[in-house]
Amino acid sequence: MKPPLFIASSVVGIIAGLDNYLYAYGMARLPVSTSALIIASQLAFTAGFAFLLVKQKFTSFSVNAVFLLSIGAAVLALHTNNDRPNGESNKEYVLGFLMTLAAAALYGFILPLVELTYKKGKQEISYALVMEYQMVMSLFATLFCTVGMLVNNDFKVIGREARDFELGEGRYYVIAVGSALIWQCFFLGVVGVIFCASSLLSGILISVLLPVTEVLAVIFYDEKFQAEKGVSLLLSLWGIISYFYGEIKQNNKKKMKQTPVTEMPQVDSNPC
Template structure:
């Protein structure tokens, strides 16, 4: 069962990492201009995590109410139950997850800002350089050792990003100035660096927590992170008046109003 869940998780992650940037770019190239909205949609699907959390709680509850194994000397029908909390996360861990969630919200904004100004191939390669930042911060925060494969991947991705930086005029989207392209390039690099810091930071939180690291606890941490990342972007949307502009932007969307909302929903999922 654990291997099956791991495979499903990897498939969903692969689908999200490949389809997500395409859907976001689709929003921008057909008339979408709300960066905060696009950033918030990156984690707005967090309520879907309630389903595995509920399933996990039901499973834990059943295990908690199982009768003890019978013995040859004593026969009993009593069940042993202990207090089972719906939420297993403790307050210090909650605050740590909330802080990481705010960092994730900032990273979402930087990434959306870059995708709005870069072709998808360029932004995807820059984001791939996150591996280098992750390796560096993992070495600093959790003492993760460098390997030959890591060094080779970091070197190749860094060279690729450098080549892209020197060809700003050849792959610049129509209507995007050199200045906008460079700013988009730099913000995407910043997003890559920040997320490269966030991932080892999550690992550090896992190591430092005094609670048993269970599936439910990990899902709760992810839920809180996505919740606060979304709230961070919602505040930005309110300040930027995005909620007022959405109906007008939908009516002017190149692919139609219905498709506009479909694109938003798919971005969130």
């Protein structure tokens, strides 16, 4: 990895660490309905920044996909309980709202920024280089979060949380380590999709995760499958099918334009 790309990936990592802090702080002070609605706006931010940073071209199918997926995620916020923490002041509530909105916008900025660094990195991007990019980005994001935890003395609380964990102290650490590994695979997939396709597609696939997660919770945790979850899943599937249908249609048009037209050989009318 050349220095320009290393610097770019480290800056993206620091921004990602800041985004993690904003999400953690903001969502802890908001009810489920409000936070779900704000997070649903993330795809719209991704689409907007993709247009500004990497000149993403939109078709009617991609615009339809962004709209349907955003609405599908927002539908999950309907009829949820207003679980605003007791004793929380209006100032803290407003601050949580603004920080969650800033987190959604910032993550929508990160995805096109990664795509921009690929294009401006002054070196050929390969699969191995994408993995290096992910490693450097995650390293700086971890350093950023670690400094914040040290300043706030969060490491001293881990032992107490593990002892109070209902499933047992050992399982607490297993879940913590397992979650970290799964999130690393997730972020590797995110930067990989950007490498293979675009930041817009990466944002679309992330948005699909929300209704899918709700459905999996019904299967594995016996949660109620409410009408909102069914509508959200339907809209999300419709959105992603619309996107891929548009991409296939665009690729077929490009292939037809690139296929040379074979001219029939002219036959001499006077063979003599």
